[in-house]
Structure formats: C-alpha cells, structure tokens
Amino acid sequence: MASLSRRHFLGGAAAGAVTAGLAAVSTSAAALSPKMPQKWDETVDFLVIGTGFAGLGGALEAHQQGIKNVLVVDKMPTAGGNSIINGGAVAAAGTDMQKAAGIKDSPDLLYKDIMKAGGGLCHPELARHIADSSVENFYWLRDKIGVKFQAVTYHGGHSVKRSHAVTSHRGDGFILPMLAKCKEYGIPVRLRTFVEEIIEDDQGRVVGVKVREKYRFPRANSGTVKYIRSNKGVLLASGGFAQNVTMRMSHDPRLTAAFTSTNQPGATGEVIQEAQFLGANTVQMDWIQLGPWTSPDESGFGLCPLVTEATVGYGPMIDPATARRFVMETGNRKVRADAIVAIGHPVIMYTNEKNIMNQVVNHNMTPAMFEKVQASGVVHKFNTLKELAAFYKVDYNALMKENDKFNSYMKAMKDPEFNCKFFKDGVPNEEGKGPFYGWRLWPRVHHCMGGLEINNKAQVLDARHNVIPGLYAAGEATGGVHGMVRLGTVAVADCIIFGRTAARTAKGYQA
Numbered sequence: 284m285a286s287l288s289r290r291h292f293l294g295g296a297a298a299g300a301v302t303a304g305l306a307a308v309s310t311s312a313a314a315l316s317p318k319m320p321q322k323w324d325e326t327v328d329f330l331v332i333g334t335g336f337a338g339l340g341g342a343l344e345a346h347q348q349g350i351k352n353v354l355v356v357d358k359m360p361t362a363g364g365n366s367i368i369n370g371g372a373v374a375a376a377g378t379d380m381q382k383a384a385g386i387k388d389s390p391d392l393l394y395k396d397i398m399k400a401g402g403g404l405c406h407p408e409l410a411r412h413i414a415d416s417s418v419e420n421f422y423w424l425r426d427k428i429g430v431k432f433q434a435v436t437y438h439g440g441h442s443v444k445r446s447h448a449v450t451s452h453r454g455d456g457f458i459l460p461m462l463a464k465c466k467e468y469g470i471p472v473r474l475r476t477f478v479e480e481i482i483e484d485d486q487g488r489v490v491g492v493k494v495r496e497k498y499r500f501p502r503a504n505s506g507t508v509k510y511i512r513s514n515k516g517v518l519l520a521s522g523g524f525a526q527n528v529t530m531r532m533s534h535d536p537r538l539t540a541a542f543t544s545t546n547q548p549g550a551t552g553e554v555i556q557e558a559q560f561l562g563a564n565t566v567q568m569d570w571i572q573l574g575p576w577t578s579p580d581e582s583g584f585g586l587c588p589l590v591t592e593a594t595v596g597y598g599p600m601i602d603p604a605t606a607r608r609f610v611m612e613t614g615n616r617k618v619r620a621d622a623i624v625a626i627g628h629p630v631i632m633y634t635n636e637k638n639i640m641n642q643v644v645n646h647n648m649t650p651a652m653f654e655k656v657q658a659s660g661v662v663h664k665f666n667t668l669k670e671l672a673a674f675y676k677v678d679y680n681a682l683m684k685e686n687d688k689f690n691s692y693m694k695a696m697k698d699p700e701f702n703c704k705f706f707k708d709g710v711p712n713e714e715g716k717g718p719f720y721g722w723r724l725w726p727r728v729h730h731c732m733g734g735l736e737i738n739n740k741a742q743v744l745d746a747r748h749n750v751i752p753g754l755y756a757a758g759e760a761t762g763g764v765h766g767m768v769r770l771g772t773v774a775v776a777d778c779i780i781f782g783r784t785a786a787r788t789a790k791g792y793q794a
Contacts (some may be wrong), residue, residue, distance in 0.1 A: 285511045289419030319482065320510040323491065328352040329789055330477050330513035331782075332490065332554060333520035334368035336454075336775055337758030339461040341518045341782035343428065343764075346468045348790045354475040355465065358498055359549045363760070364522050366778070368547060369454035370447040370592065372436060372776040375421035376414060380435050380447060384458030388443050390414040395450050399775060400440045400615045401766020404567060409764045411782075413773065416780045421447060424779070429460045430584045433648040437706070438771030439595050446772040452794050457775070475499070476495050477506060481517060481557050481754070485711035489517050489561070489753035500549060515789040516753030519743070520782055524552025525571070531728065534569040544728040545574050545584040555760055558735055562745040563754070566762040572769055573726035575619035578661050580723055584650070586656040587722055590639075592771060593630060593647035597709050598634025599689040600724070602626050606672075606681035608689065613787040617768040620726040631675050632670075633721035637710040640717060662722045668714045671721045686712060687751035695761035708739060730769050734762035742766060753794050757781035 310338065317586050329345045331338045334357040346354045354682050394414035398405050421774040430449060436443040449456025465472055477498035482491045495545070497507030524530045531538045540611040544550070559565060575581065575590035577584070595612045600619075602609050602669075610622035612632075615758035644653050650698035656662045665671040668686060674678040690711040692698045700704070735756045736744045743754040 292703060293749065298470075298589045309731050320486065320493075320597055322455040322510070323512040324509040325648030326512040326514065327354040328513070329354070329515045329518070330511060331355040331518045331520055332492075333357060333364060333522060333758070333760075334362040334474075335364035335520060335522060335758060336457060336778035337463065337760075338518065338520035338717065339458065339782070340779035341459060341520060341617060341755075341757060341786045342470050343464055343468070344783035345786035345789065346470055347427075348787065350790060353469060353470045354477065354511070355472045356494065357472070357480065358477040359476050359500055359547070359744050360475055362457045362472055363454065365454075365546050365550060366775075367454045367458040370588055370771070371453040371456050371459070372438075372448040372772045373421060374441070374445050374770070375417040375447055375770040375776065375780070376436075376445050377418050377468065378421050378447065378451075380385065381443075381445060383434055384444070386435060386443050386445070388445050390417065390449055392442055393417060393445065396440065396442050396770060397765070400768040402768065404570070406763035408739045412784070413764065413777050413780055417776050420783070421781075421791045422774055422782050424457065428464050431460075432512065433491065435598070436593060436646055438592055439619065440768070440770045446786070448647060452652060475506070478521075478554055478557070479508070479686065481561060482510070483561060483753075484794075487752065488794050489751060492517060494724035496762075501551075511752075513792055515757060515792050516524055516794065517556060518676065518741075518758040518782065518789070519554050519735065519754070519760050520758050520778070521554035521760050522546075522550050522557060523734065525728045526550040526732055527552045530556075531571055531731070534733065535571050538571060538640060542573070542726075542728050543582070544737060545577060548726070552731075555734055558743060558754065558756070561751060561754070562619045562750070563743050563751060564736040564744055564746045566733060566736045567766070568731070568762065570726060570732040570767045571774045572616055572730040572732055573620035573624070574729035575616055575623055576724060576725050577727045578723055580661045581659060584658075585661065586652060587661050587724070589648045589652070590643050590656060590662055590722060591724065593642040594632070594634045594638055596704050597638040597642060598632060598712055599685065600630055600632045601677070601682070603631050603675050604628070606677050608685060608701065611698070611701040611703050615768045615770060616729075623724060623726055627727040631669060633712070633719055634723055635712045636786055639720050641710075642706060649781060662701070662720050665718050665719045665721060668712070668717070668719060671719055674720065680703040686714070692732055730764060731759055732765045732767065732769055733761050736763055737761050739784070740788040741781045742788060753792060755785035755789060757785050
C-alpha cells in the first residue's frame with residue numbers, strides 16, 4: 284500500500300471503490316499509478332508554475348543557488364498574474380530605509396502584527412519565517428534584482444510604517460525587474476502553457492507535469508499536449524481562486540457573483556485542485572479576504588486602493604446615510620470590509636489637499652496617476668465640505684458635527700470611539716481650508732488566505748501531514764500563512780520569501 288498513488292487512491296474512493304472491497308487493495312501499484320508518458324517531451328531541473336512574485340522569486344533564487352535548467356510557465360498570455368497589478372509595496376521590518384526615517388521596527392514586532400491580524404490562526408512557523416526573512420528579502424530585491432524603492436508607507440493593521448513602496452507605485456515595479464533578471468539569467472518564461480495534470484511516479488514523488496502549450500484562456504481543451512519532466516520537482520506558484528465563483532462559494536457561500544474581484548481573470552485555482560488529487564492537504568479555505576479600499580466607480584483592483592491606504596488616519600470614513608463614522612479607519616482589512624458590507628451600500632472617505640499631496644502624490648502615486656484617478660471619476664475634488672456633502676447627498680450639518688469631532692481626535696492623537704491611529708504629519712480637515720477630495724468605497728474579493736498546506740521549507744503536505752516529495756508551493760496557492768486577515772504588503776513578502784525558500788529546498792532534492 285505504501286506505493287499506492289495518492290491520486291488514484293483518493294480518486295478510486297470518490298468513484299465508489301468501497302464497493303470493490305479488498306480487490307482494490309490487491310491491484311498492483313503500477314496499474315493504479317498515474318500513466319507515465321511513454322516519452323517526456325522536455326526535461327528541466329526545476330519547473331515553476333506561475334509568473335507572479337512567488338514564481339519569479341523561486342526561479343531567480345533557483346538560478347542563484349546553482350540549479351542550471353529552470354523553466355517558468357504560465358497559462359495566461361501575459362506575465363505577472365495578480366502581482367503585476369498590486370499596490371507596489373513589500374513589508375520589511377528593520378531596514379535601512381526605516382532607520383533613515385526614524386522608524387523603529389523589528390522582526391518580532393512584524394511577527395506580532397501578523398499573528399494579531401490573523402486572529403491566532405496563522406501557522407506560527409510560517410509567520411515567523413516571513414518576519415525573520417523580511418529584511419534580507421528587501422535587500423535581495425533591491426541589491427540583487429534591481430527593484431527601485433521610493434518610500435516607507437503605512438498600511439492598516441501594522442504597528443509602524445514598514446511597507447516599502449516601489450517608484451512605479453504598482454506591482455510592475457517588482458515584476459519587470461524580476462522578468463529582466465530572468466532574461467539576463469537565461470531563464471525561459473513560457474506563456475499560454477496550461478498545467479493540466481501534475482504527474483507522480485509509483486513512489487508518490489512528483490516528477491513532472493502534463494501541459495497544453497499555445498493554450499487560449501479559458502478554453503479548457505485548447506493547445507497541444509506536452510509532457511515536461513522536472514528533476515528537482517515542481518513549484519506551484521499559481522495564485523488563488525478569487526475569480527472561481529463556484530470554488531469560493533463552496534467555502535464561503537456569501538461570495539456570490541454579485542461580488543466582483545480585484546484579481547486578474549486567471550485566478551481560478553485549478554492547480555490547487557490538481558494538487559488535491561495527489562492528496563495534498565488544504566487549510567483555511569473559507570478565509571477569503573475582501574479588499575475594503577476598492578471603489579464601485581472603477582473595475583478590478585484599480586487606483587483607488589493607492590489613495591485609500593495612503594490616507595487612512597488622515598480623514599474620516601463615513602456612512603453617507605448618517606454622516607457618521609462606523610469603523611476604525613486604520614483597522615485591518617477584515618475589520619473595515621466587514622463593517623462596510625454591514626452598512627449595505629458604498630461609503631465615503633475624504634481628506635484635504637495637503638494630506639493628499641503629502642501622503643498620496645509624494646509617496647504612493649505619481650502626479651499623472653492621481654490625475655488619471657480624478658479624470659476617471661473615482662476621486663472627486665471639492666472646494667468646500669459643503670460641496671462634498673451636496674455631491675454625495677450627505678446631510679451637511681451632520682457631516683460638520685462628525686468632521687469637527689474627528690478633527691479634535693486628530694489634534695489630540697487619540698480616538699476614544701474607534702481607536703483610529705493618527706500620524707504627526709496629519710492636517711485636520713477644516714471647512715474653509717480646502718480643497719478636499721472624496722471617493723466611494725465598496726469591497727471586492729481580493730485574497731484567498733486558504734490554500735495548500737506547506738511547512739517552512741515550502742514543501743506541500745498531504746492529508747496526513749507527510750511531505751509530498753518534489754512538490755513545493757508558495758504565495759496565494761498556499762494557506763495558513765496569514766490566518767483570517769492578511770496585512771497589506773505582507774503577501775508580497777510571503778510570496779517572494781517562500782518562492783525563494785522552495786528553490787533552496789529543491790536544490791538538495793533529486794527525483
């Protein structure tokens with residue numbers, strides 16, 4: 284029984300193998316094992332599935348570790364996945380940029396913040412690995428890969444400013460230098476290559492994949508079937524399942540198609556499902572995060588998150604029906620998203636031009652990007668709060684009462700109602716000292732915290748917590764790292780750190 288394929292053992296059970304009685308057990312392992320191809324079309328040393336942070340991080344680290352023949356594949360026609368459209372910052376605790384800005388931070392504090400946000404559900408060894416590796420990972424990105432950083436910013440739920448923003452203010456600030464480095468190293472990045480099956484041998488070791496080359500998303504049977512062998516195993520860096528409505532509803536029935544997603548269209552989770560056929564364990568699949576900073580006035584991830592996250596603590600978030608605040612603006616993503624959904628309609632956030640210029644344009648967004656977000660009708664400019672109230676149909680007198688109260692909290696640096704975090708460079712939002720900027724917020728499905736269970740060597744575990752030889756995973760394809768809430772920019776660190784960890788583990792493995 285030791286050599287029985289996990290896929291066929293589980294598949295047989297699902298198909299009613301119980302009725303076959305003990306006869307199924309006597310069937311030879313060779314007959315039950317997946318059909319190995321008569322001929323492999325290609326052999327590589329390390330195969331990476333996915334071209335986002337985790338995949339490219341793993342591929343580059345593999346090359347730097349001396350693994351000669353690395354191949355990266357992606358089913359989509361363009362590289363980067365969700366990573367290339369993300370907010371463009373990575374968490375790191377204790378960097379030289381922080382020290383230069385007078386920010387005191389440490390891996391212990393980052394670990395504490397991750398665990399607190401995760402509600403105690405984070406797997407401690409995984410969170411610890413991210414916290415302890417975050418500074419080295421930042422220097423690796425900057426000094427070895429060529430990522431350009433501009434500023435250290437704050438994201439809700441963190442104790443201090445530790446989100447290191449790239450100069451482009453988008454995920455391409457990481458992905459483009461990583462792709463350029465792949466080209467420099469001679470690492471092929473093969474697009475429109477859909478992984479249809481993960482292949483293991485009769486000893487349960489992952490030895491390669493069946494793919495469809497020249498695949499056309501989302502046509503399941505498009506492309507030409509090829510078989511790729513990988514001597515040192517396969518890294519699953521294929522992302523989550525936020526765009527798979529059926530899959531996400533099986534874990535959280537509330538997340539119907541009525542909720543759109545920030546993710547790129549290819550975030551459909553079939554590689555996670557394929558690993559499950561091998562017996563891979565999944566954890567915390569029902570913890571699916573909504574992004575509280577998206578606007579109903581644009582689609583996808585958009586630009587509004589860059590404005591919102593830069594100005595939490597610099598202006599109030601209100602229910603337009605009452606003009607009242609209802610949540611801690613600097614709270615973590617789940618706290619804010621749940622509160623907005625409970626309101627039942629889009630809410631309003633606003634602040635003054637000084638705060639916008641200081642926090643958004645100077646740190647989190649180029650002037651051209653900010654002009655674009657205004658021109659698109661997502662962020663609106665108002666000369667007075669009275670104009671803002673009229674535009675959003677908010678009772679002006681009620682708004683001024685709430686606004687004055689928020690200003691008093693800003694000045695005192697203490698919020699007795701919601702415990703919002705304030706910053707010394709914040710300018711109170713006072714009528715007569717405009718202009719002001721306002722925008723609407725409504726959550727979108729953003730990040731799947733659940734996924735394949737891994738250990739801190741990025742090895743995938745089966746349902747009995749044994750390592751599946753030759754199978755690694757990193758990034759949003761995994762679970763247990765973030766618990767119930769992922770702090771902003773920690774996922775970028777998570778993806779890259781565990782992708783690189785997988786490559787270091789694979790260095791010593793031979794199928």
